[in-house]
Amino acid sequence: MRLLKPALLATMLALPLAVPAAFAETPPDVLVVAQNIDDIVAIDPAQAYEFTSGELVTNTYDRLVQYDAEDTTVLAPGLATSWEIDAEAKTIVFTLRDGVTFHSGNPMRAEDVVFSFSRVVQLNLTPAFILTQLGWTPENVAEMVTADGNTVTVRYEGDYSPAFVMNVLAARPASVVDMETVMANEVDGDMGNAWLNANTAGTGPFSLSVFRAAELIRLEANPDYFNGGPAIDGVIIRHVAESATQQLLLESGDVDIARNLTPDQIASLGGEGLVVETFPQAAVHFLSFNQAVDSLTPPAVWEAARYLVDYEGMTNSFLAGQMEIHQAFWPEGFPGALTDNPFSYDPERAAQILAEAGVELPITVSLDVINAAPFTDMAQSLQASFAEADINFDILPGTGSQVITRYRERSHEAMLLYWGPDFMDPHSNAKAFAYNSNNAQDAYAATTTWRNSWAVPDEMNAMTTAALTEADPAAREEMYLELQRQVQASSPIVIMFQASYQVAMAPNVSGYVNGATSDFVFYRLVDKN
Missing domain, CATH: 3.40.190.10 (Periplasmic binding protein-like II)
Structure with a gap:
């Protein structure tokens, strides 16, 4: 050498x-x-x-x-x-x-x-x-x-x-x-x-x-x-x-x-033979509903919401190169990540889910969002697609600190935000998305579940605790996969995307x-x- x-x-x-x-x-x-x-x-x-x-x-x-x-x-x-x-x-x-x-x-x-x-x-x-x-x-x-x-x-x-x-x-x-x-x-x-x-x-x-x-x-x-x-x-x-x-x-x-x-610069690269590689990143982006708001508590609203996100429309346009579709709380690229993406944009199906459950419409809800790209663009896309099922978002833009403060206070109604793990273990995100044993207002927890006032079912709390203590690696990984499936299927937190990162070389x-x-x-x- x-x-x-x-x-x-x-x-x-x-x-x-x-x-x-x-x-x-x-x-x-x-x-x-x-x-x-x-x-x-x-x-x-x-x-x-x-x-x-x-x-x-x-x-x-x-x-x-x-x-x-x-x-x-x-x-x-x-x-x-x-x-x-x-x-x-x-x-x-x-x-x-x-x-x-x-x-x-x-x-x-x-x-x-x-x-x-x-x-x-x-x-x-x-x-x-x-x-x-x-x-x-x-x-x-x-x-x-x-x-x-x-x-x-x-x-x-x-x-x-x-x-x-x-x-x-x-x-x-x-x-x-x-x-x-x-x-x-x-x-x-x-x-x-x-x-x-x-x-x-x-x-x-x-x-x-x-x-x-x-x-x-x-x-x-x-x-x-x-x-x-x-x-x-x-x-x-x-x-x-x-x-x-x-x-x-x-x-x-x-x-x-x-x-x-930037994505625009990636698209306009003029050097001969330059290569662009895209790498998934740890942050998952989600839409969540505060369960202190009565109109957002029916599980049918959560289910319908999963069919009112125009996942491909966003990732094929203004999110191209910045995010990829990912619908589970543990990021792809980490051991134990669930990579199934079962939901797609289907407003007719969403409307049917709401009608069969007898949900009273229209629903009008404020949506907190960081006042910067691409978050404001995402909020506008959600506003348009959710309106197809008579769920109307009033977008409330704010600085990152303002939005996160409202989230920590549980004073929001709907929230567009992201979350990343502190270290490489699925419990780092499971405790945030699948655990909340005390939903009291004075029992602050730095989790998406508590911040959305979601009293997680006892069975899910128990599985999250059991996964943390499970000694068998294969059994533990399956428990986290199951927790991801449960949160993916039914929770007031709609996980939509995983950040991606483009490197030109x-x-x-x-x-x-x-x-x-x-x-x-x-x-x-x-x-x-």
Whole structure:
């Protein structure tokens, strides 16, 4: 594998970032990406919570178990090669991979894993809740995670399925950091936080060589990566805020990938042989009805609504490239997702359902929507299609914060919004769409069910709880599939679409992986033929 010559690297780093570069060809072994990266607040895995920082962490660190570029739907061995689960004792013993080294050259040890997990809990920054839900606290984490030779024992509290725990341990804050390097850079008891927000200390397929916030990220390939060294020597991510500039850079050959083009720009790409790939994303978009509004409580209204959405009309026009039809609460591309889409636009059938149920018409209902594209366009489409069955929407546009505040207060009537999981486990969305054991006004819950005042049936609540604790992976997955079917068939929440993401790239680029979340953006398999 050829290394980037120092002179060429210096030239690349010196290039202006907001205008096309002087050359019209990128280096043959370096992937150059145009992307808006000004969302980064932190890159320390114990703190990183933004989209771009998630991508950076994924490409520079590893976890005991992880979803990998080769198949983002499979939870695969990472820094651990095997594990033994004792569900009754709520214990998982991991055997670590031999011969793994950090980018510093230090060997990766069980003590590094213990330190990494404890550090997240001790610092208690934004993503710490993902690990602390296992019952870990600053006071007990030393007993909950322990090292013995080449093994790490993880203990947890709560009635959780081991599969749930494994997914928690595959999440971003469970990334393993180099204890010696991090603590050598500790300042005022920050456990290396300031240093790790400008550097990386991982074992991943790439190491961070340059990080200039809202300007540039430079990754160098780790040829000794345990899962196979990257096919390219490095990645340069240039901060290009304007999508029009990204398009110009791609068409002129100054970048290999443009990450933030609009659908109109995608449609107008003029570069020879440019390729556009579409990747499903985690957010599901839905229409919901507040059950505190009497006219919206009949199940026939919920059923009819599923036939009053012009799914194809929207995805074939103004939503093209932005969303795909998806009618279940767990996103496609995640293990356990239901991909059946049984509903289509059929206003005659909807009218028949309402008539047979004796629903009093017309129904007039306010529809809260974020005052931005494509949400206002979606609302207008729903307004037109639902009017075919005498359900009339009064559209109430507002800022994102205004709309979400009304949703949290349960002061809306109908709501057009979206939802995404916090981590890779179906319970993350099942608790939002299929569980509400206390519908009281003062029992606030950050779920779509509670916010829509829907008292979920006891049987569904029980299945959601049982799925969380089910130890058999196959049985657990089937339970989540059944929960998705039930919510899909009968609930006041009409799930319509899953967000999609389009990436434009040069014709010689292959192997780029952009999974459903920012944690699933991988450069390891990229090749430039």
